[in-house]
Amino acid sequence: MTVVGVEERADGVSRTTGAQVNLAFRVAGAHNVGDRPAIVLLHGTSANHAVWAPIADTLSAVATVISVDQRGHGLSDKPSDGYDGCSFAADVVTVLDAVGIERAVVAGHSLGARNAWVAAAHYPERVSAVVAIDYTPFVEASVLDTLGIRVAGGDRVFDTVSGIEDYLQARYPRMPLDAVARRARWGYRQLDNGTGWVPLAPASALAQVVDGLRTPWDQEFRDVRVPLTCMRGADSAIVTTAAWEAARDAHPRGRWIVVDDADHYVPEEQPELVIAELSRILDND
8 A cells, every 4th residue: 555645845835755646735724634624625727726825825714725736737746647537536535645634625626626526426435515616517529629729828938927927817817916926926937947937737738638628527426415516607718508507407406606707717706705605615514
């Protein structure tokens, strides 16, 4: 049996050691682990753990909150393959085991939403509730085609950090400036020769991530037996009305929330509403 350990970095991010795929994560509210409720937060395609910072920091007063760099992203390993729902779901368990937490609420955005409901279906003893934000099993192939092109467009060299921020602000026009700055700070690395900055998430991994989203994992969605909340930005370009309604039909026991004044990026545009929903779940747990 492989024993997974944890190493601490100077930047406040931890990494597993000894796992088949080692994962980076940030823990907020870590004191009294085991005596407090726990939340795992999973970002979307091409993002990183830092997108959750306002939510994690607020909820750290009442819970142990673990924001993960999912495989292929941020400071986590970038394997040559293994970007399917099962592999991402197993990573949730790897992090829980490394931190010493038996059971947690798992909240995810986009790619992370898919991974959250697959984790709940495959590991029901480890997941106490799911919050799936702006993704469903019924996102259309044409939407994923567009997403793949958009994600591939980010594979470039940037001259400066401010150039990264300008690019991200144009790509995510509703995103607050502080959220853009966090994406830039934690999602890119400087080239060894110092000539520019490139994404930490390689294009090869992101292409496999998007391709993996073409498998709907709809049976796992139906199989979730813990409390499930689905949230959608009212102006989302990813979750169409048809994809949303199909998901409601597939899981009528769920809680369904449409967030006004938001598009796809609900956790960064309306973090207070995600905090409110996670707080409600903790109160009812």
